[in-house]
Structure formats: structure tokens, C-alpha cells
Amino acid sequence: xxxxxxxxxxxxxxxxxxxxxxxxxxxxxxxxxxxxxxxxxxxxxxxxxxxxxxxxxxxxxxxxxxxxxxxxxxxxxxxxxxxxxxxxxxxxxxxxxxxxxxxxxxxxxxxxxxxxxxxxxxxxxxxxxxxxxxxxxxxxxxxxxxxxxxxxxxxxxxxxxxxxxxxxxxxxxxxxxxxxxxxxxxxxxxxxxxxxxxxxxxxxxxxxxxxxxxxxxxxxxxxxxxxxxxxxxxxxxxxxxxxxxxxxxxxxxxxxxxxxxxxxxxxxxxxxxxxxxxxxxxxxxxxxxxxxxxxxxxxxxxxxxxxxxxxxxxxxxxxxxxxxxxxxxxxxxxxxxxxxxxxxxxxxxxxxxxxxxxxxxxxxxxxxxxxxxxxxxxxxxxxxxxxxxxxxxxxxxxxxxxxxxxxxxxxxxxxxxxxxxxxxxxxxxxxxxxxxxxxxx
Amino acid sequence: xxxxxxxxxxxxxxxxxxxxxxxxxxxxxxxxxxxxxxxxxxxxxxxxxxxxxxxxxxxxxxxxxxxxxxxxxxxxxxxxxxxxxxxxxxxxxxxxxxxxxxxxxxxxxxxxxxxxxxxxxxxxxxxxxxxxxxxxxxxxxxxxxxxxxxxxxxxxxxxxxxxxxxxxxxxxxxxxxxxxxxxxxxxxxxxxxxxxxxxxxxxxxxxxxxxxxxxxxxxxxxxxxxxxxxxxxxxxxxxxxxxxxxxxxxxxxxxxxxxxxxxxxxxxxxxxxxxxxxxxxxxxxxxxxxxxxxxxxxxxxxxxxxxxxxxxxxxxxxxxxxxxxxxxxxxxxxxxxxxxxxxxxxxxxxxxxxxxxxxxxxxxxxxxxxxxxxxxxxxxxxxxxxxxxxxxxxxxxxxxxxxxxxxxxxxxxxxxxxxxxxxxxxxxxxxxxxxxxxxxx
Numbered sequence: 001x002x003x004x005x006x007x008x009x010x011x012x013x014x015x016x017x018x019x020x021x022x023x024x025x026x027x028x029x030x031x032x033x034x035x036x037x038x039x040x041x042x043x044x045x046x047x048x049x050x051x052x053x054x055x056x057x058x059x060x061x062x063x064x065x066x067x068x069x070x071x072x073x074x075x076x077x078x079x080x081x082x083x084x085x086x087x088x089x090x091x092x093x094x095x096x097x098x099x100x101x102x103x104x105x106x107x108x109x110x111x112x113x114x115x116x117x118x119x120x121x122x123x124x125x126x127x128x129x130x131x132x133x134x135x136x137x138x139x140x141x142x143x144x145x146x147x148x149x150x151x152x153x154x155x156x157x158x159x160x161x162x163x164x165x166x167x168x169x170x171x172x173x174x175x176x177x178x179x180x181x182x183x184x185x186x187x188x189x190x191x192x193x194x195x196x197x198x199x200x201x202x203x204x205x206x207x208x209x210x211x212x213x214x215x216x217x218x219x220x221x222x223x224x225x226x227x228x229x230x231x232x233x234x235x236x237x238x239x240x241x242x243x244x245x246x247x248x249x250x251x252x253x254x255x256x257x258x259x260x261x262x263x264x265x266x267x268x269x270x271x272x273x274x275x276x277x278x279x280x281x282x283x284x285x286x287x288x289x290x291x292x293x294x295x296x297x298x299x300x301x302x303x304x305x306x307x308x309x310x311x312x313x314x315x316x317x318x319x320x321x322x323x324x325x326x327x328x329x330x331x332x333x334x335x336x337x338x339x340x341x342x343x344x345x346x347x348x349x350x351x352x353x354x355x356x357x358x359x360x361x362x363x364x365x366x367x368x369x370x371x372x373x374x375x376x377x378x379x380x381x382x383x384x385x386x387x388x389x390x391x392x393x394x395x396x397x398x399x400x401x402x403x404x405x406x407x408x409x410x411x412x413x414x415x416x417x418x419x420x421x422x423x424x425x426x427x428x429x430x431x432x433x434x435x436x437x438x439x440x441x
Numbered sequence: 442x443x444x445x446x447x448x449x450x451x452x453x454x455x456x457x458x459x460x461x462x463x464x465x466x467x468x469x470x471x472x473x474x475x476x477x478x479x480x481x482x483x484x485x486x487x488x489x490x491x492x493x494x495x496x497x498x499x500x501x502x503x504x505x506x507x508x509x510x511x512x513x514x515x516x517x518x519x520x521x522x523x524x525x526x527x528x529x530x531x532x533x534x535x536x537x538x539x540x541x542x543x544x545x546x547x548x549x550x551x552x553x554x555x556x557x558x559x560x561x562x563x564x565x566x567x568x569x570x571x572x573x574x575x576x577x578x579x580x581x582x583x584x585x586x587x588x589x590x591x592x593x594x595x596x597x598x599x600x601x602x603x604x605x606x607x608x609x610x611x612x613x614x615x616x617x618x619x620x621x622x623x624x625x626x627x628x629x630x631x632x633x634x635x636x637x638x639x640x641x642x643x644x645x646x647x648x649x650x651x652x653x654x655x656x657x658x659x660x661x662x663x664x665x666x667x668x669x670x671x672x673x674x675x676x677x678x679x680x681x682x683x684x685x686x687x688x689x690x691x692x693x694x695x696x697x698x699x700x701x702x703x704x705x706x707x708x709x710x711x712x713x714x715x716x717x718x719x720x721x722x723x724x725x726x727x728x729x730x731x732x733x734x735x736x737x738x739x740x741x742x743x744x745x746x747x748x749x750x751x752x753x754x755x756x757x758x759x760x761x762x763x764x765x766x767x768x769x770x771x772x773x774x775x776x777x778x779x780x781x782x783x784x785x786x787x788x789x790x791x792x793x794x795x796x797x798x799x800x801x802x803x804x805x806x807x808x809x810x811x812x813x814x815x816x817x818x819x820x821x822x823x824x825x826x827x828x829x830x831x832x833x834x835x836x837x838x839x840x841x842x843x844x845x846x847x848x849x850x851x852x853x854x855x856x857x858x859x860x861x862x863x864x865x866x867x868x869x870x871x872x873x874x875x876x877x878x879x880x881x882x
Binding site for chain 1: 524542547553554635638640644645671742750752753773777782788792
């Protein structure tokens with residue numbers, strides 16, 4: 001029974017807890033047991049306090065049925081750069097180890113209001129910025145990374161420790177762990193979900209990310225966070241016959257490892273077999289600059305974002321953070337502004353391109369999760385994610401395929417800005433097809 | 442002596458306290474006495490705790506000379522939407538009255554590291570969003586508004602209660618109170634100063650603002666916050682003979698009251714008399730849309746920003762906040778995105794225009810501070826500020842002129858993005874000329 005409870009989706013849990021068929025406390029105990037069994041291997045959690053969880057669970061059980069929200073009792077892991085009032089937010093930084101902010105981020109407040117059981121804080125790289133990973137391992141092969149910077153959130157959901165988790169993405173920090181852990185991940189349109197109460201790295205890029213093991217669960221979260229398209233899509237399932245997919249290799253395609261090249265063709269074949277039209281989309285040369293522009297923005301916005309920590313505790317910062325704070329790259333204001341302005345010009349252009357297809361499809365990652373080496377514990381390559389982050393388009397990682405080591409390799413579906421509902425409707429149909437890729441949790 | 446201490450600029454205070462000529466505690470006592478005398482009239486403070494101030498002052502006095510920062514002992518008022526760890530941040534909202542975030546915003550952390558004496562929390566409209574003002578009155582005429590939303594910060598600096606204060610600007614919330622209280626106000630380039638730990642209204646617009654009674658003090662703050670131009674301006678003073686000023690009426694010029702029309706011509710005459718060239722700049726019709734685009738952005742970004750408060754405490758929100766949270770204006774995603782994209786296109790255009798002049802000059806406000814009427818306590822018209830906020834350009838309010846009731850009316854100097862150093866060098870020269878306008882504190 002315990003094991004089964006851990007496998008439930010958020011939607012399934014809420015149905016059981018809202019009706020009273022399942023006590024939140026019993027559900028919480030099952031998850032706690034799962035975490036206690038797996039934590040010594042996976043190391044997903046920066047803060048995990050069973051007493052606090054059970055206390056919250058009992059408070060939820062005491063609520064009368066009519067006060068139970070759409071996420072009643074659903075366990076959610078919170079990336080440790082997102083502030084929580086009742087749990088420390090340490091940002092994997094010694095600065096905040098014993099002296100952390102006390103407040104609920106807007107996303108956490110919304111989740112609590114909807115009845116969620118805030119389950120604990122998941123590991124992140126320092127300030128969701130650094131290359132050096134936390135102790136988290138990939139649950140499907142502990143020698144490999146779970147990705148970053150939302151390492152713990154991706155691993156915890158992929159390992160059935162919680163059905164939902166929050167991440168953030170500034171480069172590829174939501175989508176990459178989504179792929180590496182073999183789960184669904186949604187990076188919504190920039191600023192569609194409030195980032196109030198999250199550590200800031202880059203205002204232009206930082207985005208709250210969502211993890212789940214089912215498309216229904218992402219839809220549930222989008223509904224809660226009011227991610228509504230101007231024109232809601234039909235409620236009927238998408239018929240792939242008649243759908244048209246734009247496959248976008250992008251300028252970083254040379255980084256694709258053989259397994260990505262393989263699944264690229266597999267995905268096309270599967271969609272065609274399902275009756276869909278498929279075509280490769282060549283973006284104009286302007287888009288080739290996005291990686292450089294993204295880097296300029298991160299470095300210059302990181303300069304102001306990390307200034308206060310640098311001034312107060314220079315000795316406690318990871319060298320990568322310090323590089324930002326002191327503008328080690330000597331990026332100029334002019335380069336920063338040109339990057340912002342040129343990217344801004346491309347946003348309506350890519351919206352227009354994306355709107356010609358049911359969705360765009362692009363790699364989520366360069367390959368399977370890489371083997372970690374100490375002391376860097378590198379969390380993998382974000383190259384395929386950066387451009388969509390800075391272009392502000394919503395992206396879903398769809399699991400389904402696997403690489404030569406049997407580990408998951410996802411593909412990303414991309415829609416024009418503020419088309420999350422349509423994107424998820426398409427994700428339902430595509431995920432059924434991609435399931436033939438052989439990856440199962 | 443007490444009175445004299447209150448009149449010191451931040452630069453003067455720091456010189457005295459760093460050398461040990463002035464004890465921070467004595468300085469703090471003088472300011473506390475001033476606040477206690479004036480608070481019953483001005484109502485600048487949302488939180489003011491003399492014991493806490495004196496405790497901090499004594500801790501600063503105990504620091505050895507070599508550890509004293511550039512703001513050693515300088516009193517700074519903090520707008521009550523900017524989080525402070527040791528003082529409540531209530532945001533003029535009943536939601537946060539007894540249950541407020543506990544952390545230092547990045548700006549506060551930086552100020553503390555530089556030795557500032559965090560003096561108290563200054564009044565704001567609810568979430569720095571609403572039209573309804575707090576109890577703050579204009580120190581120069583208590584029947585009139587001190588402006589908003591940074592009401593208390595503007596009033597406290599204008600009333601010699603503190604030499605420096607922090608505000609924020611999403612529409613005209615820094616520049617307008619600057620004008621109404623007859624002081625200097627700088628709204629820097631968007632995101633040049635970290636907004637970590639500030640309540641979010643609109644990510645695209647919200648900007649930390651700075652108040653002082655001297656240009657030197659703004660330069661000191663810019664230095665601390667590392668607002669460096671790519672090419673720092675000469676250290677020598679600007680010679681107005683040879684300078685060229687672009688006077689921009691903008692599409693909201695019809696809102697200018699007679700006193701603004703008057704000082705517009707006065708300012709031109711004074712600058713010409715000082716040897717400067719002066720010309721009117723007509724912006725293209727595209728810029729006429731900025732007010733509407735700004736409104737669309739605020740409403741749609743306010744929707745996600747205020748969602749969590751709306752879900753948790755709908756009954757405790759000002760109706761203006763609720764209008765945002767429920768998208769009462771029925772603004773579409775399409776309108777929101779078009780607004781973002783069209784404004785983004787204009788940013789390099791206005792940078793280019795501004796770079797042809799020493800600075801641009803534009804009204805800060807529509808006129809003198811209006812008389813307040815209960816219960817709205819309207820904080821004045823922000824029309825002249827909105828477009829610069831959303832275009833992200835740095836703006837300084839320069840006091841100098843006065844209206845028919847003897848109350849201050851400022852003008853704004855505007856520079857291309859990330860040209861704060863050059864802007865302040867120009868402000869020095871211009872403020873000497875504008876001083877002939879007759880306004881003195």
C-alpha cells in the first residue's frame with residue numbers, strides 16, 4: 001500500500017484526500033517512509049522534517065470537506081531557493097545556513113491556500129547559479145547527476161518521493177533535471193507565475209518551474225496558478241492526424257550526443273506513424289546569437305543580484321557567484337543592453353514561428369545524464385534550454401525515450417508565450433506516442 | 442545643534458562619523474527628536490522604534506575606524522514594501538500587519554554592510570500599487586499629499602527627518618514624491634539595483650528609487666550600488682556652455698498645469714542664460730502609446746503578483762489590488778505581449794535620442810502637490826513618469842522651482858540606460874541653475 005501511495009499522481013491523491021478516502025497523514029507517512037529509504041542514496045532533500053510534515057498533514061485532515069482545496073494533502077517539494085516560512089531556505093550557501101529568510105514565496109502561499117502539503121526543501125546548486133552540484137544523485141543511476149540547479153526537485157519526483165515539486169529555470173534548470181529524471185517538467189512563460197520570494201539570479205530569465213509524473217498534474221498546477229490562454233483549447237483530446245510539428249535543431253545541435261540524434265528521428269517517425277505532419281524548422285542566423293546574449297544577461301544581472309552577498313560575505317561565495325558579482329567577464333553595459341534589446345526583438349518572431357505549428361519540438365538536453373565527478377559534481381549541459389528561457393516561451397519536457405545506458409532522454413515541446421493550456425493539451429497526445437520510446441519510471 | 446545635525450547631507454554625516462568627530466548615537470538622537478516633533482503632522486513612518494535605532498547606533502559607534510563604511514551611521518528610511526529583518530514590513534496591508542516577512546532585502550543588506558543606520562520603515566500605499574494614500578502629509582503643507590507610493594520616504598527626506606531614503610517606482614512612485622517634497626530623487630536604470638526582497642507589483646517596471654537632498658548623496662549611493670557607466674564621465678564639473686538639452690513634452694503634456702508650463706519656459710531661459718543650447722524634442726507617434734502599454738503591463742503583471750494574496754485573503758485587499766488579481770480590465774495576453782514587445786523596441790530608440798543631448802528634460806509631475814481629500818488621499822498624477830519607467834531609463838528629479846502656492850515643482854533629467862554617473866554630473870550643473878527657480882528647503 002505504501003509503495004502504491006507513492007506512485008499516485010497529484011490528481012489521484014487529491015481525489016482520495018478530498019473525499020476522505022485517504023487520510024493525508026497516512027499518505028504523508030507513506031512518502032516519509034519512501035524518503036527515509038531512499039535519501040541515503042538520492043540525497044534529494046536540503047530540509048526534511050517528518051514531524052513538521054505530519055503536523056501539517058493532521059491539520060489538513062482536520063479541515064471539513066468543503067474547505068479542502070484542489071491540492072488537498074498533495075505533497076510538494078520546494079526547491080531551496082524558494083522561501084518557505086516554516087522551513088529554512090539555505091540556497092546551498094553557507095551564508096544562509098543558519099540565518100535564512102522567513103516568509104512564504106508567492107508560489108508557496110498559493111500552494112498552501114490550495115491545500116498542498118509542503119513536504120520539504122529540495123537541493124539546489126548555490127543560488128541556483130553555480131556549476132557545482134549539491135550531493136543529489138540521479139535516482140535511476142546514482143553515479144550520475146540528477147541535473148541542476150533544480151537537482152532535488154527533479155530527483156524527488158522521479159524517485160516517487162513526492163508527486164510534485166517546484167524548481168526554477170534561469171538557463172536550463174527545470175527542463176534539464178526533467179529529462180535526466182525521466183519526468184514531466186514545465187517552464188511556463190516568463191513571469192506568468194509570480195517569482196516573489198525566490199532568490200534572484202537574472203530577472204530577465206528566472207522562471208518558476210513545475211515537476212510532475214503526469215500531464216494531468218501539470219494541468220492542475222496551471223489551473224491553480226491561472227495560466228490561461230486567451231483562447232482556451234478544445235476540451236477534446238488533440239487528434240494527431242492533422243497536427244503539424246516543427247522540429248527545431250537550433251544552433252547548438254552539434255552538441256547533441258548520438259542518443260539525441262537517434263531519438264530525434266524516432267520521434268519524427270512515431271509522430272508520422274500517428275498521422276502527424278513533421279517538418280524541420282530552420283531559424284534565422286539571428287537566433288545563433290542567443291547563447292552569447294543569454295550569457296551577457298546572466299553575468300550583468302548576476303552582478304547586481306549577488307552584490308549584497310558579495311559585499312557582506314565575499315569569502316563564503318562560490319567562485320562562480322563571485323565572477324558575476326565582480327563582472328569578471330568584463331561584459332559592458334552596451335553588450336548587456338544590446339543583448340536585452342536584440343532578444344526582445346526575437347520574441348514576437350519566435351511566437352509567430354511557433355504559432356504556425358501545433359508545437360515546436362527541440363532537444364531538452366545533449367544526452368543522458370552524465371556521470372558525476374567529484375568535486376564539481378557537474379549537473380550537465382543546459383545549451384538546448386537557454387534560448388527558450390530567454391525568449392520566455394513555455395516549454396514542457398516530455399519523457400519517453402531512453403539512451404544507451406537505459407537512462408531517460410526527453411524532448412521539449414515549445415509553444416508561443418502564454419499558450420500553456422494548448423501546450424499541455426498537445427503534450428497529452430505526444431506523450432502517448434513518445435511512450436513507445438521505451439522509458440518508463 | 443540638533444537642528445543642524447538634521448540638515449546635514451549623508452556625505453557630511455559620513456565624514457563626521459567616520460572620523461569620530463560625531464558619535465552616531467548623538468546624531469541618531471537628533472534625528473529621533475526631529476521625528477518625534479514632526480511625526481504628528483507629517484506621518485511619514487509606518488514603523489519607528491527609537492530604542493532599536495539607538496541600539497544600532499551604539500553598535501556602529503563601537504566599530505573601529507578602519508571598519509567604518511562609506512555610509513557609517515547615516516540614517517536611511519526604508520519604504521515599507523522593502524523587507525527588513527529587524528523591523529516589520531507591512532506594505533500598508535492588513536495581511537502583513539502582524540505577520541510579515543523576516544529578511545533583509547538586498548538593498549538593505551548592502552546599506553547595512555556599508556554602515557548605514559536603518560532608521561525605520563516609511564509609509565507606502567498598499568503594496569506600492571494603490572491609489573489610496575497612507576496618512577502621510579506633505580511636510581511643506583500638511584493639507585497636501587507627499588505623493589505616492591513612496592509617500593513616507595519622500596516626506597521624511599524633505600522634512601529633514603533623514604538625509605536618505607529608499608523608495609520604489611512602478612509608475613511614478615519615486616519621482617513624483619521627489620517633486621512634491623522638493624528633494625532629489627533618482628530612479629535608476631531598471632534592474633541596475635537588485636530588487637531582491639521587495640514586494641513585486643510589475644517585474645517589468647518596478648525599480649528601486651533613491652532620495653536625498655543633495656546630488657553628492659545620490660553619487661555616494663550610486664557608487665555603493667555600483668552604478669557605473671561604461672565610460673565614466675570626466676571628474677571635472679560640466680560646463681553648461683556647450684551643453685545641449687532636449688526638452689521633451691511627451692504626449693501627456695496637455696496634463697501640465699500652468700505652473701509646469703511656466704517653469705518649462707523658465708528652465709529653458711535659465712539654461713540658455715548659462716550658455717547651454719536648448720531644443721524641444723518631438724517623439725514619434727509610437728511613444729504616444731506608452732501610457733496604454735504601461736497600463737496593460739501593470740494589470741497583467743499585477744494579476745500574477747497579487748494572486749497569492751487574493752487567494753488567501755480576498756477580503757483584506759484594497760479593491761484596486763483585487764482589480765489586478767482578477768483581471769477586471771479584461772486585458773488579454775495578446776495585448777500584454779504586444780505592450781511588452783512594442784516597448785522593448787522603443788528602448789534602443791529612446792537611448793539613441795537621449796544620447797544626442799547632454800540629457801533630456803521632461804516634467805516630473807503635472808503641478809504642485811494636490812490637496813488631499815478623505816478617504817482617498819489621492820497621491821497625485823504619475824502621467825509624466827510612466828513612460829520613463831517602462832522604457833527603463835534613469836531619471837533624476839531636480840528641485841528648484843516652485844508653484845503659485847510656494848510649493849515645489851521639479852523637473853526630470855533623463856539619460857540613456859546605464860548612464861547614471863553622467864546623469865548625476867549633469868544634475869550638479871543643472872541644479873545650480875534651477876536653484877534660481879526659488880524653491881529652497
